[in-house]
Amino acid sequence: MERIVIPGEKLGVIEQYLPGEGTYLNSSGVVVSNLLGEAISQNRKIAVKPVREVRYPLSAGDIVIAIIWSSERSQFLAKILALFKPKELLLKSLMSAIILKKTPENRAALPGDFVLAKVESFIGGDIYLTMTGSTELGVISAMCRKCNVKLNRVGYTLVCNKCQQVYLDRKISDHYGLNPFERR
Numbered sequence: 001m002e003r004i005v006i007p008g009e010k011l012g013v014i015e016q017y018l019p020g021e022g023t024y025l026n027s028s029g030v031v032v033s034n035l036l037g038e039a040i041s042q043n044r045k046i047a048v049k050p051v052r053e054v055r056y057p058l059s060a061g062d063i064v065i066a067i068i069w070s071s072e073r074s075q076f077l078a079k080i081l082a083l084f085k086p087k088e089l090l091l092k093s094l095m096s097a098i099i100l101k102k103t104p105e106n107r108a109a110l111p112g113d114f115v116l117a118k119v120e121s122f123i124g125g126d127i128y129l130t131m132t133g134s135t136e137l138g139v140i141s142a143m144c145r146k147c148n149v150k151l152n153r154v155g156y157t158l159v160c161n162k163c164q165q166v167y168l169d170r171k172i173s174d175h176y177g178l179n180p181f182e183r184r
Helices: none
Strands: 002-005 010-013 023-025 030-033 037-042 045-050 063-071 075-085 089-100 114-123 126-130 138-141 152-154 157-159
Touching (some): 010 045, 023 045, 063 089, 075 114
Parallel strands (some): 089 126
Antiparallel strands (some): 010 030, 023 030, 063 075, 114 126, 114 138, 152 157
């Protein structure tokens, strides 16, 4: 089976194929393409080879500002807004990225949170981020789920001043509350 597929295209189910590079397994057990490319199945494993190699303005180890876009069972989908380190640089267009929920730190965010994350790797046209390994990585801005007010940091927790809701489930960055887009 060698055919051109688009991002989001269903390639089969887990009973047929194991997900390879350029694919992911959604919560329904369906193997889905993560990029535009050629679907190649071999030995019960399906992968998507990119149509062309993608060059990124980022390097492994760079610290980026991203917003958690959506949450799936095994990963967050994020949009990279800007480069934070080695230098601050607002990107011309959003770049999609994946944060795998394989460690507790990488599970400690929710959709809508702004995070500082490190570029871990580039695999099959995808950018992988992590929030592990440093106290500067993690959530830098979050909103209350009840009243949509910005949460305040109190130690290692986040508190809503309006409804007094306490959130214990986030990995909070040392830079929490920082507006990275403000000129200093």
